Amino acid sequence: MAIKITLGNSKGGVGKTTTTCLLAISLAKHFNQRVLVVDFDAQADSTDFLMRTFGVQTDLTNHPSIFDAIKSPKHAAASVLPLDDNLHIIPSGEELSGLDLLLFEKGVFGKFEAGLYLDLVVQQIEHDYDFILFDVPPTSNIQNINAIVASDYYIGVMMTQAKSYRQMAGFLKESDKTATSARNSKYGYEGAKLLGILMYLENKKSNIDYTVISAAIETYGDAILYSRVYERERVKRYDLIPPNPNKFDQHDKKIFAMYDSLAHEILMRVGQLAETEPKLRIQQLLEQAADDLNQQEYDTLAEALDAAQFYRDEIVEERDFTSTQLATALRDLFRDTPTQKRRVVIHRIIDWLQTEQDLKSLVNSVNV
Structure with a gap:
């Protein structure tokens, strides 16, 4: 049927x-x-x-x-x-x-x-x-x-x-x-x-x-x-x-x-x-920021998000934000970041993934 x-x-x-x-x-x-x-x-x-x-x-x-x-x-x-x-x-x-x-x-x-x-x-x-x-x-x-x-x-x-x-x-x-x-x-x-x-x-x-x-x-x-x-x-x-x-x-x-x-x-x-494949969920998280990233930068972030299991809703929600809010934050970070500083931003995001901090902490660390 x-x-x-x-x-x-x-x-x-x-x-x-x-x-x-x-x-x-x-x-x-x-x-x-x-x-x-x-x-x-x-x-x-x-x-x-x-x-x-x-x-x-x-x-x-x-x-x-x-x-x-x-x-x-x-x-x-x-x-x-x-x-x-x-x-x-x-x-x-x-x-x-x-x-x-x-x-x-x-x-x-x-x-x-x-x-x-x-x-x-x-x-x-x-x-x-x-x-x-x-x-x-x-x-x-x-x-x-x-x-x-x-x-x-x-x-x-x-x-x-x-x-x-x-x-x-x-x-x-x-x-x-x-x-x-x-x-x-x-x-x-x-x-x-x-x-x-x-x-x-x-x-x-x-x-x-x-x-x-x-x-x-x-x-x-x-x-x-x-x-x-x-x-x-x-x-x-x-x-x-x-x-x-x-x-x-x-x-x-x-x-x-x-x-x-x-x-x-x-x-x-x-x-x-x-269940949703991890690759698809990671793609959706990065989709809004993708236009501002080259392939290497995209792949680096995708691997980091995958390793941190951010394709799982419960992992994201433990930090009191949603996948949509994270996707929007990533978009805003890269939209406002000059090309020459993107590498620094990526590394700060990777560092943040290893913590249990919220989205505000991520934004603050990037804007330091």
């Missing part, structure tokens, strides 16, 4: 579709997972992105869409469009805007049963996949209800903007309401669970972004995913020139390192990996 996940937010323009598509590629290409993307948005952005990325030129006017599958769930398999060996999509199109009318004609509009149709589609095909990802529009409508009912988990995608932070509460509330209704229905649903909230940063070095992150951590706590995604010019360029998933250049590799980290954490949270 596939693990089914909806990625969403009540606000548009937060990187939801981009995240869904690049996460799907990462799971399929780098983790050998069989992945199906269901484009459940009439704008069909994920359909366009993934078809261009994999060079698929199928004429969709002659190919069944998700709307056709909803009309006839028993024929859902016919709507699946292969993109690569491990990655398929059920495409969407403008006809999906007529979903409300279709459900009205079926006599279920306004009833709980109107939210079951996507799941009827999924039941026909999920045995062929490890993961099914739903791309939904940024509004609370029948598409979102169907996606949450059909999902095992949902992920909130939150850009580090005040409005996106506020809208996240609405998405989580509506998703939980739908999941609870499904759980309490006569149809035997377990109800989707919150898998986590992904921070999509506009500016890696912006204090505003980290103010929003701090507020989100205070509000949502452990629901915040360790993995972060940063807005990059390269990703914007993908709208014109999509990545070649079989031949990444150095810039693409940096992009997909973020999504590989996200994929790894998702696999861990859904129980497909026993």
Whole structure:
């Protein structure tokens, strides 16, 4: 049975579709997972992105869409469009805007049963996949209800903007309401669970972004995913020139390192990996400071953090700070340090790792 996940937010323009598509590629290409993307948005952005990325030129006017599958769930398999060996999509199109009318004609509009149709589609095909990802529009409508009912988990995608932070509460509330209704229905649903909230940063070095992150951590706590995604010019360029998933250049590799980290954490949270690998956690600790470090400096710090077992939450928390606070402190230290003094800072960090001192002591030792 596939693990089914909806990625969403009540606000548009937060990187939801981009995240869904690049996460799907990462799971399929780098983790050998069989992945199906269901484009459940009439704008069909994920359909366009993934078809261009994999060079698929199928004429969709002659190919069944998700709307056709909803009309006839028993024929859902016919709507699946292969993109690569491990990655398929059920495409969407403008006809999906007529979903409300279709459900009205079926006599279920306004009833709980109107939210079951996507799941009827999924039941026909999920045995062929490890993961099914739903791309939904940024509004609370029948598409979102169907996606949450059909999902095992949902992920909130939150850009580090005040409005996106506020809208996240609405998405989580509506998703939980739908999941609870499904759980309490006569149809035997377990109800989707919150898998986590992904921070999509506009500016890696912006204090505003980290103010929003701090507020989100205070509000949502452990629901915040360790993995972060940063807005990059390269990703914007993908709208014109999509990545070649079989031949990444150095810039693409940096992009997909973020999504590989996200994929790894998702696999861990859904129980497909026993525990987070130390290498990944160390990478996440240093990610914010990475742009200010050369490879040798990065490797030196990574080895020191690994030796001090800072990939273990309990080791960090014994000093009364979190991994996020440590990552932010490392970012600030290197952002404000001239290149010629970085070596001294690195050695003071290494010395500090051998103590039981708190973050304030680290900052004070560096600023001496």
